[in-house]
Amino acid sequence: MKFKTFAAFVGPSVFMMLLFIAAPLVSVFIQSFQVTQPILERVEVETCTPGFLTQTCTTETKTVPVLDDNGKTITQTRWVGLQSYQNVLQMDKFWEAVSNGSWRDIMQIDFWKALRFTLSFTLLTLPLVIGVGLAIALAVNNATRAIRGPIIFISLLPFIITPVIGSLSIYWLFVGDGILTAMMERWTGTNISMFAQAWTIELLMYFYRVWHVAPFAFVIFYAGLQTVNMDTLESAVIDGASRWERLRHVIVPHLMPLIVFIALIHLMDCYRVFEEIVGFRSQAHVISLQWLTYDFMTPDDAGNRAISRASASAMLTMIGIVFLLILPLRRTWRDHKGSAH
Amino acid sequence: MSTPKAMQQSLALRLSSGAFLAFWCVLAAFPIFWIAVMSFKSPVDAFAASPWDVIFGPATRAGGDGLSVIDIAFGLVVIFFAIRWAFTKLPAMVQIYCPPGLMILGWIFGAVLYAVGFVLIFFGLMPLILGVLNSLLGPLGAPVLGLTTEHYVAVWGENEFYRNFLNSMLVTAGVVTISLTVGTLAGYGLARSGSDLAFWLLILALVFRALPHSVLVAGYLPVFINSSEILRPILGEGAPTLYGQPWAVIAVLVSINQPFTIWMLRSFFQNIPAELDEAARVDGCSHFQAFRRVIMPVMWPGVITTGLFSFLLGYNDFLVTSLLLDAQNQTMVPAIAGYFNRETTTTDQVEAVAAAVSITAPLFLLVMVFQRQIVSGLTAGAVKG
Numbered sequence: 040m041k042f043k044t045f046a047a048f049v050g051p052s053v054f055m056m057l058l059f060i061a062a063p064l065v066s067v068f069i070q071s072f073q074v075t076q077p078i079l080e081r082v083e084v085e086t087c088t089p090g091f092l093t094q095t096c097t098t099e100t101k102t103v104p105v106l107d108d109n110g111k112t113i114t115q116t117r118w119v120g121l122q123s124y125q126n127v128l129q130m131d132k133f134w135e136a137v138s139n140g141s142w143r144d145i146m147q148i149d150f151w152k153a154l155r156f157t158l159s160f161t162l163l164t165l166p167l168v169i170g171v172g173l174a175i176a177l178a179v180n181n182a183t184r185a186i187r188g189p190i191i192f193i194s195l196l197p198f199i200i201t202p203v204i205g206s207l208s209i210y211w212l213f214v215g216d217g218i219l220t221a222m223m224e225r226w227t228g229t230n231i232s233m234f235a236q237a238w239t240i241e242l243l244m245y246f247y248r249v250w251h252v253a254p255f256a257f258v259i260f261y262a263g264l265q266t267v268n269m270d271t272l273e274s275a276v277i278d279g280a281s282r283w284e285r286l287r288h289v290i291v292p293h294l295m296p297l298i299v300f301i302a303l304i305h306l307m308d309c310y311r312v313f314e315e316i317v318g319f320r321s322q323a324h325v326i327s328l329q330w331l332t333y334d335f336m337t338p339d340d341a342g343n344r345a346i347s348r349a350s351a352s353a354m355l356t357m358i359g360i361v362f363l364l365i366l367p368l369r370r371t372w373r374d375h376k377g378s379a380h
Numbered sequence: 381m382s383t384p385k386a387m388q389q390s391l392a393l394r395l396s397s398g399a400f401l402a403f404w405c406v407l408a409a410f411p412i413f414w415i416a417v418m419s420f421k422s423p424v425d426a427f428a429a430s431p432w433d434v435i436f437g438p439a440t441r442a443g444g445d446g447l448s449v450i451d452i453a454f455g456l457v458v459i460f461f462a463i464r465w466a467f468t469k470l471p472a473m474v475q476i477y478c479p480p481g482l483m484i485l486g487w488i489f490g491a492v493l494y495a496v497g498f499v500l501i502f503f504g505l506m507p508l509i510l511g512v513l514n515s516l517l518g519p520l521g522a523p524v525l526g527l528t529t530e531h532y533v534a535v536w537g538e539n540e541f542y543r544n545f546l547n548s549m550l551v552t553a554g555v556v557t558i559s560l561t562v563g564t565l566a567g568y569g570l571a572r573s574g575s576d577l578a579f580w581l582l583i584l585a586l587v588f589r590a591l592p593h594s595v596l597v598a599g600y601l602p603v604f605i606n607s608s609e610i611l612r613p614i615l616g617e618g619a620p621t622l623y624g625q626p627w628a629v630i631a632v633l634v635s636i637n638q639p640f641t642i643w644m645l646r647s648f649f650q651n652i653p654a655e656l657d658e659a660a661r662v663d664g665c666s667h668f669q670a671f672r673r674v675i676m677p678v679m680w681p682g683v684i685t686t687g688l689f690s691f692l693l694g695y696n697d698f699l700v701t702s703l704l705l706d707a708q709n710q711t712m713v714p715a716i717a718g719y720f721n722r723e724t725t726t727t728d729q730v731e732a733v734a735a736a737v738s739i740t741a742p743l744f745l746l747v748m749v750f751q752r753q754i755v756s757g758l759t760a761g762a763v764k765g
Binding site: 044045047048049051052053055056058059060061062063064065066067070075174175177178179181182188190191192193194195196197199200201202203204205207208209211212215216217218221222250254258261262282306307310311313314317328329332333336337344346349350353354356357360364368372 | 635717
């Protein structure tokens with residue numbers, strides 16, 4: 040294919056990605072060093088209230104935003120360097136907490152709290168998703184043909200459901216005297232409230248994510264299982280391999296590219312954990328990096344958005360994902376090199 | 381096909397694997413099933429501590445809303461025939477009455493008509509008939525299962541959820557159409573070109589796929605809010621404010637979705653032998669003609685799968701739509717967050733549950749119809765990597 044034809048086919052897509060993904064990235068990078076604020080001025084305001092005999096007048100100085108001819112506030116953009124990063128990272132407090140050796144103090148700072156949760160969430164659910172997905176795939180592959188269709192249908196439901204709604208549906212089972220909380224209370228005889236402390240919420244989030252993503256892993260592994268070479272399996276049987284040994288030495292190596300694929304997708308998706316926090320309403324206890332950025336961008340009571348801080352935290356989030364992806368991407372690069380020869 | 385004896389499984393293994401599967405199915409379906417049950421009960425029943433109270437709904441029944449044995453039997457029969465006819469009579473009718481060139485339009489029209497007819501009969505005609513029957517039949521007509529649709533009426537009617545539904549439909553339709561148009565072209569180009577540039581584009585797309593959406597939205601927000609001032613020198617006085625506009629959100633979601641779309645479509649195109657378009661080229665087609673007349677007709681399964689994923693992305697998105705749309709143009713998923721702030725009474729909570737179930741219902745239908753495509757599509761996309 041000539042370059043011109045190639046460009047004609049790929050052009051629109053690349054253009055959209057450059058305009059809506061690459062350009063915002065650059066602008067986020069620049070914004071993170073700038074602060075846009077309304078220009079304020081101090082004016083003396085005299086307020087008079089009718090009093091007995093004479094008016095009572097008081098003069099006070101107020102700070103008001105400067106308005107332009109159309110009545111809009113004039114804003115000014117200043118270059119602040121790393122100030123926004125400092126506001127997000129709060130390094131002084133961080134080092135103080137480190138020198139005190141106090142983990143609790145570090146977790147008081149939003150960014151470090153969010154980073155801790157995001158990383159443990161991503162890394163702890165990864166093996167669970169792969170393990171559960173593989174187990175379901177093996178079990179479905181074992182089942183009689185007639186019931187596979189309905190089982191696949193049911194298994195797909197947690198994956199296809201809107202993430203916010205999925206987490207809400209689990210939230211409602213446990214909230215207050217939700218049906219499962221009531222059941223656990225009856226078993227244990229103690230009063231349980233799942234959403235009053237951080238660790239139970241976190242546990243539910245892990246559970247939710249595995250519930251939500253395991254079907255995706257299952258479908259992919261299930262397809263991979265259909266292509267396992269029967270001859271290899273049979274020769275393994277003849278060589279006296281037990282069922283477990285066959286799984287370890289034949290099936291898992293065959294599925295390895297798929298396991299890497301799932302791990303890659305899972306790292307990407309889990310790192311931007313967000314919907315769980317909305318669904319479980321856990322802002323007060325557990326937050327993630329993406330939620331932190333979202334929170335900065337949501338207008339506060341005065342209608343202002345902390346765009347600069349949001350950009351700084353977004354850049355920091357991005358640096359994190361780059362670190363997480365270096366390993367899998369290097370592998371892809373090596374595969375490409377390998378297949379070229 | 382008989383399995384060799386050594387490959388056969390012991391009874392214990394088969395039992396444990398079956399038990400595990402049953403456990404997983406319960407786990408997968410239970411939360412969704414349970415919120416669906418809750419949404420039909422009065423608040424007292426929906427948040428009752430005993431599961432039986434939630435299922436049978438004594439308080440709902442006491443309130444005068446319930447189904448009798450006759451209602452249940454009659455309803456099940458109607459549902460059974462509705463599903464059967466959807467797979468037999470409806471396709472036949474579409475085949476007969478639709479002009480051959482407009483098959484897709486005919487299907488959409490037929491499906492919408494069928495759905496409207498079903499809703500009219502099930503919720504309009506049936507309660508009338510059954511009301512008369514129940515009063516005639518005595519004990520058989522007495523309600524046994526508490527059930528009320530008042531929360532759905534409240535959500536869709538009073539709270540005007542249909543506006544959010546229409547916005548959702550607009551956004552998802554836009555996302556799917558544009559994603560597929562742009563994506564198939566790019567996927568084809570990337571699949572047929574073996575150059576290093578194509579490889580680097582794919583890697584770049586992979587990196588873009590990894591970006592958290594909040595990073596991108598942080599870039600859009602200031603630009604979108606001030607867009608009328610930025611665009612005024614180019615477009616004149618009529619320059620639009622992009623913030624709050626559904627079509628601006630469509631563009632954003634399409635771009636976010638592009639990396640995944642092109643990866644997936646590329647692997648579908650790679651499955652189609654290159655000899656096919658080479659033959660078309662020999663016959664005198666240009667690259668584009670070969671793509672349109674020869675390749676696209678055999679690509680439909682791949683396009684449908686990718687379209688489903690684009691649909692899910694547009695439909696499920698919370699972050700982008702909640703930040704970039706204003707309150708009037710909100711889609712369904714962020715709109716449900718509005719219930720959180722209102723949630724002061726249990727009635728509000730059950731209404732939120734009903735809204736959540738309303739959002740899930742179309743997805744449920746989608747999986748039912750396209751299950752095969754999802755499985756085969758995901759696997760084709762993944763195995764090729």
